[in-house]
Amino acid sequence: MMLRYGATAPGLEMLYIALGATGSIALTIYTYTLYSGLILTMQLPGFESHIDIWVALAATISLVVVAAMAYPDRYFGTKSRPDLPGPRGIPLLGNLIQLLPHRKRMLFYLAELEHQYGELFTFTMPGWGRNIVINRPEWLEHTRKQDGVGYGKGPTALAMFRQFPGVSSAFSTEGTRWKASRQVTKPIFISKTFDSHVSRAMSEIVPVAKELLTSAAKDGLEVDFDNFCGRIVLAIFCKTSMSVETNMLTSDPACLSTPDRMMDAVMTLNHISSGRLYDPLWQITEIFTGTRRAFNLVRSELYDIVNNIIQDRKMSCEDKGDFLSTLLSDSSLGAKDPDFLRDTLVTLLFASRDNTQNVLGWSLYEMSRKPEWFDKMREEALALKDLDGEVTRYGELSKYHIHLAVFYETLRLWPGVPKNARLALRDDVLPAIPEYGYGPVRISKGDYILWSDFSMMRNPKVTPHTLIDSMSLKGKNNIQVWGSDATDFNPARHLDAEGKFIKPSQPKFHAFGSGPRLCPGAQLSAYEFVAIWAAFLPSFDFKPVEMKDRLPTDALTMSMQGPFMITVESRA
Numbered sequence: 001m002m003l004r005y006g007a008t009a010p011g012l013e014m015l016y017i018a019l020g021a022t023g024s025i026a027l028t029i030y031t032y033t034l035y036s037g038l039i040l041t042m043q044l045p046g047f048e049s050h051i052d053i054w055v056a057l058a059a060t061i062s063l064v065v066v067a068a069m070a071y072p073d074r075y076f077g078t079k080s081r082p083d084l085p086g087p088r089g090i091p092l093l094g095n096l097i098q099l100l101p102h103r104k105r106m107l108f109y110l111a112e113l114e115h116q117y118g119e120l121f122t123f124t125m126p127g128w129g130r131n132i133v134i135n136r137p138e139w140l141e142h143t144r145k146q147d148g149v150g151y152g153k154g155p156t157a158l159a160m161f162r163q164f165p166g167v168s169s170a171f172s173t174e175g176t177r178w179k180a181s182r183q184v185t186k187p188i189f190i191s192k193t194f195d196s197h198v199s200r201a202m203s204e205i206v207p208v209a210k211e212l213l214t215s216a217a218k219d220g221l222e223v224d225f226d227n228f229c230g231r232i233v234l235a236i237f238c239k240t241s242m243s244v245e246t247n248m249l250t251s252d253p254a255c256l257s258t259p260d261r262m263m264d265a266v267m268t269l270n271h272i273s274s275g276r277l278y279d280p281l282w283q284i285t286e287i288f289t290g291t292r293r294a295f296n297l298v299r300s301e302l303y304d305i306v307n308n309i310i311q312d313r314k315m316s317c318e319d320k321g322d323f324l325s326t327l328l329s330d331s332s333l334g335a336k337d338p339d340f341l342r343d344t345l346v347t348l349l350f351a352s353r354d355n356t357q358n359v360l361g362w363s364l365y366e367m368s369r370k371p372e373w374f375d376k377m378r379e380e381a382l383a384l385k386d387l388d389g390e391v392t393r394y395g396e397l398s399k400y401h402i403h404l405a406v407f408y409e410t411l412r413l414w415p416g417v418p419k420n421a422r423l424a425l426r427d428d429v430l431p432a433i434p435e436y437g438y439g440p441v442r443i444s445k446g447d448y449i450l451w452s453d454f455s456m457m458r459n460p461k462v463t464p465h466t467l468i469d470s471m472s473l474k475g476k477n478n479i480q481v482w483g484s485d486a487t488d489f490n491p492a493r494h495l496d497a498e499g500k501f502i503k504p505s506q507p508k509f510h511a512f513g514s515g516p517r518l519c520p521g522a523q524l525s526a527y528e529f530v531a532i533w534a535a536f537l538p539s540f541d542f543k544p545v546e547m548k549d550r551l552p553t554d555a556l557t558m559s560m561q562g563p564f565m566i567t568v569e570s571r572a
């Protein structure tokens with residue numbers, strides 16, 4: 001039978017289940033043979049040293065068999081969806097064979113599949129079951145507001161985030177525990193904190209960063225811009241939230257090649273966590289690769305650093321008026337739990353550095369191809385020179401129209417979390433989009449919905465005809481749309497005729513997510529972005545060492561591949 005789209009045909013479903021059951025029985029027999037072999041082999045000299053590997057291998061296979069037999073749909077993805085386009089699957093393995101070679105480039109593979117099948121398509125993968133890609137703002141609008149009720153993060157993502165940033169993190173919790181974790185971080189995102197702490201931290205750290213750039217310019221040194229920005233952002237966070245001075249950033253460019261325990265730990269844990277996303281068996285495979293041991297070691301190190309900071313503050317009983325003092329004085333039950341405190345800080349360390357570092361890096365990359373935006377930002381910073389190139393108060397942020405337009409445009413093309421997924425907790429129907437020929441889309445409980453902000457925000461089809469625009473922007477003259485030039489870097493699309501910044505509407509702009517789990521750090525990162533560029537541009541010119549196309553790594557967040565080496569020149 002020829003299948004139009006390759007999704008499983010209904011007639012074959014029973015056959016697949018039958019094959020799945022037969023395969024499972026075969027695997028069970030194999031496992032028991034393996035156990036018997038194991039017992040026999042244990043008699044052989046030298047075997048004892050490898051017993052852990054053998055036991056783990058046998059346990060893995062048994063686990064797979066049990067999982068496959070208990071949840072054939074989930075495991076093999078046999079639920080048929082001939083109504084949806086997608087690559088053709090095969091019995092038992094779904095689309096695993098097609099996906100495996102792209103494991104480390106899923107972002108691009110998803111974009112290629114979108115190119116082939118459109119914004120709506122499906123594939124299955126053992127361990128994840130059926131995935132339905134929904135790269136349209138209308139469908140995101142519908143599903144994201146049901147976050148936590150109709151859709152959840154699903155066991156795979158929750159298990160991954162429980163390991164890092166931690167069991168009490170906003171990333172790894174749902175329901176009342178998630179609410180508690182969001183609630184406790186609120187003080188860090190209010191404008192009072194921005195004015196009293198963030199701007200103070202910036203006014204100390206940004207001048208150090210400028211001294212470093214001056215030295216690098218004088219000595220003609222190349223600077224790894226990502227590393228440099230990561231250190232600035234993390235140093236600001238440590239100072240703002242915990243009043244901790246770090247040595248990760250000094251005026252000497254040599255500091256950039258000096259390892260920093262906190263910075264290195266956060267980066268390593270982020271990197272390993274990303275790799276777990278498409279390895280449903282990571283809890284087992286990592287035993288063999290040694291990654292698990294390395295992860296645990298680095299995580300203990302980070303936990304020690306953070307626990308020591310908390311402990312020192314508790315011992316000193318000093319109220320420094322920062323976020324940590326606010327946390328410690330919080331009388332709610334959660335905040336008294338030491339692990340909850342630690343996970344809250346680790347979550348913010350993890351979330352604050354990476355995304356802000358990345359948007360700074362991608363903005364430099366984009367502007368180096370369109371240097372007129374460097375000039376426009378510089379002009380704006382100089383025009384507001386009474387502020388001495390420093391955005392000292394949060395209220396001043398809204399005056400930086402060009403900077404904000406560049407910030408949002410960079411994130412449109414290089415969104416913080418380029419691909420994401422949710423598990424359907426109940427049956428649902430996505431709304432029809434008749435203007436693009438889409439009828440209502442059925443989602444079954446247990447399906448994963450998947451979206452790629454990276455693909456969606458580059459899609460020229462996201463036009464004012466969408467339901468979202470007609471609802472939220474009705475009657476406005478300056479409707480900004482991604483349109484046919486969606487892949488171009490053009491911050492002007494976020495400026496009106498008078499050059500005033502217009503914040504793009506969600507979820508057409510989805511770089512900070514939407515719905516209840518909308519990123520709480522959006523304003524903070526905008527503030528940091530504007531303050532850093534406004535301080536740098538009047539004094540320096542920046543150029544990438546190599547003017548070549550740069551790609552993102554396939555990570556949880558939008559990190560750039562390889563070091564991003566730049567040269568700096570002082571504008572004397």
Ligand code: HEM
Pocket residue numbers: 170171182347348351352353355356359411415416417420510511512513514516517518519520521522524525
């Ligand atoms: C350019 C910078 C940033 C970008 C692009 C960004 C993007 C995002 C996105 C897309 C999500 C939603 C993930 C999801 O729904 O699964 C998110 C969540 C989150 N972000 Fe950000 N973020 C940025 C900066 C920050 C900063 C500076 C902080 C804190 C200091 C922060 C803290 C968080 C937290 C705690 C969550 C979890 C929210 C939840 O699940 O309830 N982010 N961020």
